[in-house]
Amino acid sequence: MRILVATDAWHPQVNGVVRTLTALQRSAAKFGTEIVFLSPDGFTTVPLPTYPDLRVALPNPAEIARRIEAAQPDAIHIATEGPIGFSVRRYCRRRGLPFTTSFMTKFPEYVSARFRLPEAASYWLLRRFHAAARVTMASTASLMSELRGHGFRKLGLWTRGVDTDLFTPKARLPLDLPRPIFLNVGRIAVEKNLAAFLSLDLPGSKVVIGEGPQLPELKSRFPDAHFLGAMEGERLAGHIAAADVFVFPSLTDTFGIVQLEALASGVPVAAFPVTGPRDVVGGTGVGVLDDDLAAACRGALAIPRQACRDFALTRSWDRSAHQFVRNMGHALIRPATMRAAA
Missing domain, CATH: 3.40.50.2000 (Glycogen Phosphorylase B;)
Structure with missing residues (x-):
């Protein structure tokens, strides 16, 4: 199975999202699942406000479509709620393609901490973003409970792992x-x-x-x-x-x-x-x-x-990857549907 993962966070960034996705690709390959990424690579990027060392992509819709169709994935996962995530979501919605998402960053709390904006407004936007997904993956039971309290539905667990050979x-x-x-x-x-x-x-x-x-x-x-x-x-x-x-x-x-x-x-x-x-x-x-x-x-x-x-x-990361792939089973794209979209 080939899974396309859309992400706004990517190398050379060093953070939990990038490390998680890199480990997912490595571990999923062990049991025959190919993870390919639609990342900021190749797009114009601009500095993120208040984080000049982090850059966000300005994706072109036509290029987003070209990359998805060239990948011919069996399933699509949107890892982040940034410009690339929104663009891939729009592509899938317009073509009636199922997809999954993950809630990997508490943006409402981050925005509130930096700009003193109400968390409720951010959660409203994120709830709308994730509502169209077949499954929204969260990393812990506590986070799933919090998200339910904010009105999120169709949640699935995708925990994290650790490289015990490197960290010893x-x-x-x-x-x-x-x-x-x-x-x-x-x-x-x-x-x-x-x-x-x-x-x-x-x-x-x-x-x-x-x-x-x-x-x-x-x-x-x-x-x-x-x-x-x-x-x-x-x-x-x-x-x-x-x-x-x-x-x-x-x-x-x-x-x-x-x-x-x-x-x-x-x-x-x-x-x-x-x-x-x-x-x-x-x-x-x-x-x-x-x-x-x-x-x-x-x-x-x-x-x-x-x-x-x-x-x-x-x-282990292998355990984490198995959870992710099981969740993707709720959003498989039929080959005929994908060919029609292409």
Whole structure:
């Protein structure tokens, strides 16, 4: 089976959406499913407002149609609600083709955090976007419950996984910093709530890996913290494994793959009891969730590293890919229908 995935987020971006889609393609191929992407590649792009390092595509409808018809997919999935996502949705609606979507980013909360706009208006728009899909995939049971509360229907679970060969305790690098080391990895932006972590009264060292628009402000406000910049691959894995606690202060992430990457590295998680952390580590004994984030950080220090590793070994990308493909079974395109559309 060939599945076309439309996405506005793509390389060279480094984020959960891109990592999820890349892992999906790799894992689905193992059981005979081909994932091809309709991405911003080849389109004119412009900087995203307030995120100059991120660019969004300005897709041409004729080129969107050409790419879809050239791919001849058995099913179409729209991963993001950006210009490409809207263009592919319009193509499918006009031709009566079924498709699925995924809710991968809490845009209403992000927009509210950055522009002080009401979340209700954003959820109204997103609800309309996803209502036409055969299935809207969400990464956790908590997120599915939240979306139902916002009026979303036809929801399906598509969880996330982790590369346990790359993220492993064996990758640990020697960091010459006072212990314990409390680490965060991700985009440095207001919606990630990093100030809640960096303002904590904790022993040892606070380390942040990543880049983003809030970096200059946080460097100025928290001069004692260590900002190491963006990392990927083995270097990132080595730094994560070197930490004592992974601190995840976000209140808006739908999942937070970095939590699984930390756990696979033998590093326990400290977070608020919200969607994402609640589903990844809640009640498992490999993290501490508390409205008092400092108490969560101190409590996580007592968690055995091997318990974190053992837990992560049960969360594979192959399992995630099987869930995705099963959901796609609700939106298969009949060959005759696709030929007529072409």
